[in-house]
Each structure stands twice: as structure tokens, then as C-alpha cells.
Amino acid sequence: MKASLITNLIVIACAFIFLLIKKIKIKDLLLLVFVPLIAAFTVFATLYWFNDHPDHYYAWVLSSRIYVYVFTIACVVKTTTATELARSLEQNMHLPSKFAYGVLAALNIIPRMKMAVKQIRTAGMMRGLYLSFWSPMLYFKAILVALSSAENLAQGIESHGYVEDQKRSAIIKIPLTKQDRGLFIFVLIVFNVCLFMFK
Incomplete structure (x- = not known):
């Protein structure tokens, strides 16, 4: 449980730094911090104060996970348009x-x-x-x-010739580069190491 909490905090910190490097507006950054606060507080209060067997670590893990989702999604939104993401999921992840x-x-x-x-x-x-x-x-x-x-x-x-369940050619291809694959493997290894180190 402790490992999950520390890993969540590492993900949040990395995403925060990434957003600063990408020059996110201060107003948008403040919204990312304060808007999810209500949901995070609600989760924490429900699991800690209104639970028969309160576990503050578990409450912190789940409430911090909300910020993990918010900040990681913000990183994707900051670097990728919705069109690029949908095309990439269709071409590379075989989304229907x-x-x-x-x-x-x-x-x-x-x-x-x-x-x-x-x-x-x-x-x-x-x-x-x-x-x-x-x-x-x-x-x-x-x-x-x-x-x-x-x-x-x-x-x-x-x-425009769209037929459901038929294979389509891609006008704009969005390939996964070696750099993308390498970054994914690196991040995966780092977080697995964190989970084992802070057990």
C-alpha cells in the first residue's frame, strides 16, 4: 500500500514537471490542482472518516489516484490533439x-x-x-x-465510403517510433522498480 502511494506521488510529480516544461498556463495548472480537490477530499473522507475500519493509507492511495488520472490525462491533452489520439488508437492499438x-x-x-x-x-x-x-x-x-x-x-x-467493420486505409499515418517504445519501456521499468523499492 505504501508503495502504491509513493508511486502515485512520483507520477504526479513527474506529470507536474512535464506540464511546466511544456509551459502550461498558470491558470490551467491551478485548475488542475484545485478542481479535483473536491473529488479527492470526498474519496478520502469516505474511506477514512465514514468507514467502520478506517485506513488512512488506503484513503490517501485512492484520493491521490484521482490526481494521477487528472495530471496524466493533462499531459496527453497538452501534447496530442483528440484527432491524433483517436487515429493513433485506431492504427496502433487496433481500436475499432x-x-x-x-x-x-x-x-x-x-x-x-x-x-x-x-x-x-x-x-x-x-x-x-x-x-x-x-x-x-x-x-x-x-x-x-x-x-x-x-x-x-x-x-x-x-x-465518404465508410463501411462498418471493413478495413480502411489511413490518409494520415501516426506510427509508434522507437523513441515512443523506448520511453514507454523506461517508464514501465521505473515504476515497477519504485513498487519493489518502497514495499
């Missing part, structure tokens, strides 16, 4: 094409949905109807727009 395209479609439709919600609210205000953030009517209209967009997207994908 329908999932890769589905993720890309969902990510690309978000800005359109935001614009659609603004247009719906503006149209409502022109009729003297204020649609608040929690208004069911706003979300009902937004769902109708999303369904229409999904249908257009499906037609667009099919018109």
Missing part, C-alpha cells in the same frame, strides 16, 4: 474504426451544439421567452438539433 470515428464525431459536434443552444436561447428571447440553463424546453430543442446533426453526420460518413 466505429469507436474512433464516433469519438471524433462527438468531439467535433460539441461546438455546433453550443452554437445551436445559443441560437435557441436567442430565438426564445426574441419571442419574449427566456430559456434558462435548466429549462427542459431548451434541452428538448437541443436534442432535436442533435438528432438532425447525427443524421447528417451519418450520411456524410457513408458518402
Whole structure:
């Protein structure tokens, strides 16, 4: 358990340093530190204060793991676009094409949905109807727009020759280099050594 906690702290520290090297904005770094604090505190409180058999090490391990996930994902987001990540997972990890395209479609439709919600609210205000953030009517209209967009997207994908479960060629290839493989092996060895050293 102690090894897991120390390994978590090492991962967080390495990710923190990596983000500083990549010149992350101070505002974004503060958000990464303080936004997950609520979730981490909730996990710690649940496992330590509201548990019949409190174990502070276990509580620290699971609460620190939230920061491990947040900081490692931030490192990926800082260096890789969503499109590159989806293509890499499809080409190198053999993620089914329908999932890769589905993720890309969902990510690309978000800005359109935001614009659609603004247009719906503006149209409502022109009729003297204020649609608040929690208004069911706003979300009902937004769902109708999303369904229409999904249908257009499906037609667009099919018109570009997409067929489910068929092998596709890659226009933009994202290969795993020797440097990538070497870095992965190095990180794997370091963390396994940490687990054995701090047992």
C-alpha cells in the first residue's frame, strides 16, 4: 500500500514537471490542482472518516489516484490533439474504426451544439421567452438539433465510403517510433522498480 502511494506521488510529480516544461498556463495548472480537490477530499473522507475500519493509507492511495488520472490525462491533452489520439488508437492499438470515428464525431459536434443552444436561447428571447440553463424546453430543442446533426453526420460518413467493420486505409499515418517504445519501456521499468523499492 505504501508503495502504491509513493508511486502515485512520483507520477504526479513527474506529470507536474512535464506540464511546466511544456509551459502550461498558470491558470490551467491551478485548475488542475484545485478542481479535483473536491473529488479527492470526498474519496478520502469516505474511506477514512465514514468507514467502520478506517485506513488512512488506503484513503490517501485512492484520493491521490484521482490526481494521477487528472495530471496524466493533462499531459496527453497538452501534447496530442483528440484527432491524433483517436487515429493513433485506431492504427496502433487496433481500436475499432466505429469507436474512433464516433469519438471524433462527438468531439467535433460539441461546438455546433453550443452554437445551436445559443441560437435557441436567442430565438426564445426574441419571442419574449427566456430559456434558462435548466429549462427542459431548451434541452428538448437541443436534442432535436442533435438528432438532425447525427443524421447528417451519418450520411456524410457513408458518402465518404465508410463501411462498418471493413478495413480502411489511413490518409494520415501516426506510427509508434522507437523513441515512443523506448520511453514507454523506461517508464514501465521505473515504476515497477519504485513498487519493489518502497514495499
